[in-house]
Amino acid sequence: MFRNKGKISVRQVMIILIITVYTPSIRFIARATSYSAKQASWLSPIIAFGVYVIMLFILNRFYKKYKNKNFSEVILDNTPKLIGKTIIVIYIISITLLLVLYIRYFGERFVTALYPNVDINIFIISILLIVAFMIRSGIVVIARMSELMFIIMTIIFVSLMFIMVPNVQLENVTPISTLDIIPVFKGSIVTIALSYLPFYFFFSHEWSQNDKFLKHGIMAGLYILIIEVLIIFVSVGLMGSTVISRSPLSFFIAVKNINLLGEISGFESILVSTWILTDFVILIVYTYSALNMIKSLFNLGDFKPFINIYIFITYLLTWIIAKNVFELQDWGAQFAVYMNINVLIVIPVIIFMIGKVRKVV
Amino acid sequence: MLKYIMIIGAISIYEIYMMVKKRQMKDFNAFLIFVLIALLASYIHVHDPFDASLSELLLKLVKSEYFKGG
């Protein structure tokens, strides 16, 4: 244990990855994939899994080669200083925009689904205050907390699936034919955009070293694949692709529709509780990652003085980013997805190729 | 606007005090940039100089379903 003091294990990183993919998944992947792939949308995550595995091999090379260094150092090592710094700025902007999106959605979810008359600031400010407090305890505490939340999340998810899967109407998720290949690929764009692992490489100097990166990575990928397929399969199977593609909180309304033994309903409150927990993890990890990027960009001794001011800026951006939820949804679907693909897949692949040419990785 | 300036002021005083105390003044310039960004963001949030949100400005550059009109 002493060996890894102050560091988190690769297993914990993967648990964080699963949680941070789970929370946007329950919010929108059923809607976004069924919009283009309709009844075949549940196949979309399989393509995303393929892309994820390729990314995993590339990131594994970075992990092996640059021991105890983070992704900012990898970027600066492989590119001229100015370009390297520009890339880090791009990463800071994108992760901030994404963070802002998640903060706003965190609040919007409550006022859409449960408390329409409540000031959204209550939810946003309270979660940001907790994030600001919690982030000072460091990544080790965050990772341990994530492990606990992972267990809660899994138990609740499995229980919900246990109730929902038997009610799936198979005609809603069939037929599958060659006609669905292109729609499934189109639908998979949003699932590919959730390959958040490169973001966590910005604090990879705080990961302990072992050779199980690939093994844990593939296991996490399989776990995410199963979760995503089930979320889409169950949502579309229960409600039909037309309704799901039109609902802003697709999985939520599928859960709302559960009626156990004809009497017991209201399971959505259980879902909301996991949502809060997992959303909290995503906000805290993104903030941590963003602060590490800032630290690398300005060569700071410590990022702690920047926590409050950074979180305050994200709070203001939460309001600047969109005037209403329709703008926010369009922003998520038309911009954030492509921004994610660029910073999470395209840039790491380019850096890897440069490294290959220079024979560094 | 005043309440945001007050919040930024409070954060800045506290953080600068901590920086001085911990002898980390080399990070002061970077901190100043963030204070300026925060001030700018509060100005944009309060006065809305572009009469549009960030997503509106960015989405008009791409093919947007929401902004292309009904």
Next chain:
Amino acid sequence: MIRTITLTLFVFILYVATGLETLVGGRMDISDAFYIATVGLDKEDDEIQMTIVTKQYSPKEETSQIAKQDKYFVSVGRDVFEAARNFNSFMDKETFWGHVSYILVSENLAQKDIDSALDFFVRDHEHKLTSNVLVIKDARAEEAIKLVTDSGEDITTKLKVLSKGVGALSISSELPLIDAFNKINNKYCSCYIPTLKIVEDQKDEPEEETKEASNTENEKTDEKTKRLVLEGYVFFDQDDAKLLCSIEGGTARGFNFIINKIKSGVIVVKDPDGEYVNLEIIDSKTEIIPKIEDDKITVKLKTKMNSNISEIHGEVDIFKADIIEGLVNQQNDIIKAEMQSVIGLVKEYNSDLFDLSSVINHKYPKKWDKIKDNWREVFKDIKFEIEVESKINRTYSIKKPALSREKEKK
């Protein structure tokens, strides 16, 4: 210390920043709420009239006589949401919509606006999507609610009982809100909604002597001669969701045969002497088998059904192979005729009443992709064929009829 002070200050400023308004609005005390269980929607000139039936769950009040009688309230608004909000202007408690079990829409409103009538219930966050939707035929929803509530009964319980009992005849069924919404959304098939109707019982004329005596009583119970019946369906056009037609009786059961919603039912056939034999439907399964040959679509409806003999009126021992076969043939013909009457409507309105589009899509996804844009045109030329294969499997405790006498051996 300084950190605590700063944080307290920070939290205080944020709190003030929200304007010291009531932070959490929309909270409702459980004892201050009316739990709406059934909603009725009518068209009132150009406005919507909403009738709500509430139920109180407070255990204290449950025991008192007043609480047992459900209350109903009426409100009018430009649309459903406004009518719903208008209740707050005169009701002494807040309304809670999370327990709505039945939404009754009058036929008059459903004529043109079924989509907008249901939109509020699907969209609003407080509603559950599992509430059942019913259309009131030839009457107002308020009338139906008043009829039951004024007789001291709870309409929600009544509707639950009717829904459970409907399986015995299989002439209607239940349809959750989300399924109705799904069907309205589907441009390839027509939406169906079960119907409720108010039936007036035929009363025998009383004898002269008793007529006068019972006169006053009769007046009082006059309302009770009407009752609610859950029977049949209405259909809505797949293009504009306007009311197409309605069915009941045998046709409604024929429709249930096609969409596999048969739970039980009675089929009456005749033995060789012309006496009635009652058959109880045990199960039924219809397969819709489309076939595309040279771009021509033929659809075979293949029904397999089992029944038991539940009542015999005559004296003939019908448990002979040839007699049973005769009964089976009669049974086949009855089911076939009921299903055929549905096909007649399908042809008359050129509308996909039983979601054939989905069946073709599943069997021929590629061909469906080509024809789906002209689905209504293609639909016109579809040929339907009905095949019924039924069985009479058994009778119950007694086999031979009561008056069946053993022939004396000579």
